[in-house]
Amino acid sequence: MNENEKKQDRPGKLVIYYYVIAISIVLLINWFLFPAVTGTKAVEAEYSQFLQQVNDQQVVMVEIQNDYILYKTDVDENENYFKTDFTDDPELLQVLKSQNVEFGQIGRKKPDYLVSLIICYILPISIILVDGFMKKNKTNDSELSSSEEKSGNKINVTTASKTTFAEVAGQDEAKESLAEVVDYLSNPEKYAEIGAKCPKGILLVGPPGTGKTLMAKAVAGEANVPFFASSGSEFVEMYVGRGAARVRELFEKAKKKAPCIVFIDEIDTVGKKRNSSLNSNEEREQTLNQLLTEMDGFEDNKGVLILAATNRPETLDPALLRPGRFDRQVRVELPDMEGRISILKVHAQNYKMEEKIDYNLIARATSGASGAQLANIVNEGALRAVRMGRAEVSHADLEESIEVVIAGEQKKNAILSLQEKKIVSYHEIGHAILAAKQTNSAPVHKITIVPRTSGALGYTMQVETRDKTLLTRTDAMNKIATYCGGRAAEELVFGEYTTGASNDIEQATKIARAMVTKYGMTDKFDMMALETGGRQYLGGDSQLSCSPETAQLVDRESLSIIKEAHARAAKILKDNEKKLHELANYLFEKETITGEQFMEILQA
CATH class of the missing domain: 3.40.50.300 (P-loop containing nucleotide triphosphate hydrolases)
Incomplete structure (x- = not known):
């Protein structure tokens, strides 16, 4: 017999050994423990109680041992068993005979051989056989599963x-x-x-x-x-x-x-x-x-x-x-607005939603979101509804979940000084006024100065009325000017710079450099591509594909675009300085205002 055959035969022998040992244990338990199991448990009683029950003719049978007495009572056809200590009483036998008490063995029932056979032999053996069969199948399944895991399929x-x-x-x-x-x-x-x-x-x-x-x-x-x-x-x-x-x-x-x-x-x-790299895998x-x-x-x-x-x-x-x-x-691209509406409705079927939910507005506010992100937004809205003690997800829950995904949870314990709160108010209103006063800019949907866990001390949310596929040079300049609006408002009102514009600077620089290196939106380089690389779907920074001298010109041209947008932002805010103060004070008082409230004051 070769080694493989021995390995295959080994599980069969182990099963046989398992059966023999298990059956032996069952037989030993049956022979030694079964009589004790069938015994009747007796209640401890005083000797005086025993004599009283005998006199009351309640005792029907007695078993006298060297150190104890077992007896059975029959009261209203209810049999009970008692045990009392043995006392050397010479008159006891006469009293028992006078009361017609029987003498016999108490606590041993005549065994039911059929029940004993089923309980002690057939049932355990059946359990063992079934258990062995299931384990054998489980072993086969585990071997198959192990094979699947090894193959990775x-x-x-x-x-x-x-x-x-x-x-x-x-x-x-x-x-x-x-x-x-x-x-x-x-x-x-x-x-x-x-x-x-x-x-x-x-x-x-x-x-x-x-x-x-x-x-x-x-x-x-x-x-x-x-x-x-x-x-x-x-x-x-x-x-x-x-x-x-x-x-x-x-x-x-x-x-x-x-x-x-x-x-x-x-x-x-x-x-x-x-x-052909030497380090190839x-x-x-x-x-x-x-x-x-x-x-x-x-x-x-x-x-x-x-x-x-x-x-x-x-x-x-x-x-x-x-x-x-x-x-x-x-x-399988990112969904457009109609696609986002469809995705939101598909995911909403798994939740209890209120009837009056504007999926169109939610879809417009989530431009660029993937299906997985939209599913997460709906789930965050459901979690917020539970926290608020509501049985259904409301439109407000979904709007808040969008903000949670974009800027994080509200920092309820964050305390800004009155001066900082005032600066943030002017900063955010500066963004909003630039967005409202420029053409083709997305309308303002919400302005808040409530700090968020992402580090933002406030933000201005804009919601496009429709998806935009193409970005014109005017649209790009408007975006940069809107990003410059916060810093321009701080300069106009306080004559000072703060760190609040760090993310605005980063985004404005990114757009300006893309205008120069990728989109050909400057006269200096015309339609010359100056950047290569970057991953189509995972993002990532591109690399300049030009000489160091040209790279310096790229930096100068990008700076020129940002300066132009910054100057435009300062001029628009200077022309609307009265509304800037009015809106900033209103936001300072309310902390959060809607786009409708903002436009109502701006156009008044």
Whole structure:
């Protein structure tokens, strides 16, 4: 018998030993403890009480031992058992006989052999056998699970509670692109007649939180096919060759379940571009090579559709993106305003919401938010409703949750001096007046000087009436001027600088430099691109691709734009200085005002 056969035979012997030991224990318990278990428990009684019960003809049977007396009473057909100390009483036997008390053994019932057999033999053995059977199945399941874990693959077969396209809102274009794939998996004959082939791979690309994984689940749910979910990191191993083995195991399982969908999340983990660097990761490259071979190699994976998701498509290897592997890219972008309204309504179905909620306003206030962020906003609103003791989520809860996500919770214990509070009031009103007095600026929705946990001592919230896709040079200059409005108000009223404009300076500089280096909005550089790099969906700073001399000119041009916007902000505030004082005093008193209140005073 070889070593493998010995290992396979070992679990069977252990089960037999387990049964023998368990049955032996049951038999010993039955032989030695069962008689004691069946005994009757007696109540302690005084000897005088015993004699009184005998005289009252309540005692029907007595068992006399060397040091105690057991007796049974029968009162109103209720049998009770008592125990008393033995006393050397020569008249006791005569008294008992005169009262017709029987002598016998008390506390031992005649055993019911059938019940004893069931309780002490059949039932324990049955429990042991069932337990052993369940453990054996559990061992098999754990071995299978261990195999699944080693291979890094999990199968999720669709059920009645499957994900569908109805649960994916705000991505109509992506759903249209994938609807054809669903139809192919459901009706392959229709495409086979004309010779059309389903794409082997579809790459879902887009920013984080836009629903790429949810979209992949919805495709499997709509097509009603098995869904193998895996992550790119699960193929990454320290040992060379293990990741490639996992890829082979994944596709072997998928072929057995075809037609099916294999989903690889964060595929950039194993699909990065290969290079000739001496520090290249040999294990990762072998895993990538195996994935390339499985997708479009010597064997045809009929009925196996590969879906993958990433938010770094620029890092993927070109061989992975060529036709025959990932034939199609589906972009899952940030939702527009109508998409955000749909997403909010989908998530709101899981909560108790008030009827009068303006989802349009919430969608306009969350421009640039992803589906995951909108879901978080709705949940934050529900948590606030519970804190406030309400049974339903109100519109005010959702508005406050937006502010929590943007600026953090209110700092209720933060105490500003009267002078600081006054400076913050003028600072925020300066932003608001600049936003209101410039064309094409988003309307002011709310102004507050309540400190937030993000470090903001106050903020001015603007809400666009509609989504803007293009940014004109006028729009960019207006944004910079609005950012300069707070510092300009401080200079006009107090003649002093504060640190409150630090974030405004950062944002204004970012826009000004982008106008020069990326958008070609200056006469000096015309349409010359001066920056490269940056990640499409994850953001990140770009790098200047110009000479040091040109970089100095970029700095000067950016400074020139900021100075121009700063001067415009100072002029607008000087022209509206009376309203600046009136509104700042009103905000100082109220701490928070709405956009309607602000415009009413400004236009009065």
